[in-house]
């Protein structure tokens with residue numbers, strides 16, 4: 001049995017030594033069968049040198065993929081999953097917010113429950129501001145209502161997959177990868193364990209509010225076409241209303257003759273409908289842009305060098 005552990009790293013130089021030591025200490029019983037796959041996601045600090053050092057000290061267990069620039073965590077995960085050879089593949093952050101002791105629980109669970117294929121950790125208690133928690137909860141409520149697949153609230157990328165799940169995930173060719181959705185989309189039976197998020201060992205989170213917002217939007221567009229349906233539906237309703245209004249006006253003019261009054265109404269209607277048109281064109285644009293990105297068929301990441 002081989003266990004691959006995939007670790008995306010973006011500016012984590014100060015965490016890597018302690019991460020390596022911690023994971024080695026925690027997984028000591030499995031150590032002979034472990035491969036650690038670090039992905040340097042275009043860090044601007046010394047992350048790659050640190051990884052080189054770790055690799056030189058432990059060539060048996062460590063592999064390093066070095067991206068040519070920052071392609072994002074999702075791309076890093078994909079590169080790691082593709083490289084992995086393990087029967088079990090775990091994903092964990094490099095900042096020690098996710099305690100490796102849970103990996104043992106995950107692996108033991110999969111060993112003894114053959115009908116499950118994936119174990120994911122979720123946080124019961126969010127250790128962040130109320131506003132952010134509110135937005136995250138709203139996101140989950142919304143996307144679960146409008147998407148066909150289920151998004152489990154607060155489930156993280158911190159998880160362990162069986163080989164068959166990994167093989168299915170790396171077959172998905174899409175460029176805009178929203179891994180939370182992809183993990184659910186491929187199906188299989190997932191078991192959820194609760195975990196407590198630790199404080200970041202060092203460095204700071206790379207997720208600004210704006211980055212999270214676009215990430216969420218990306219998820220909605222990747223896994224739902226409801227916004228498009230809403231815009232068509234609103235269009236139909238507006239057409240029907242204007243048809244009725246037109247009929248009324250024609251009859252009125254025939255009976256009472258022409259009147260100049262009604263200018264404010266006209267302006268209001270024009271403003272409202274043109275506003276709606278712009279809004280829905282924007283939605284349409286998002287999907288067209290997505291199609292454009294996908295059809296360009298560019299690689300999801302570019303590897304500059306690798307150590308293995």
Ligand code: UDP
Nearest residue numbers: 008009010041072073076093094095205206
């Ligand atoms: N990460 C990455 N590429 C990025 C951003 C983040 O590989 O563009 C990695 C980062 O090094 C860390 C993990 O993804 O190992 C989670 O990032 P972070 O700790 O910033 O997220 P948070 O824990 O705040 O959700």
Ligand code: MG
Nearest residue numbers: 093095097200
């Ligand atoms: Mg973190």
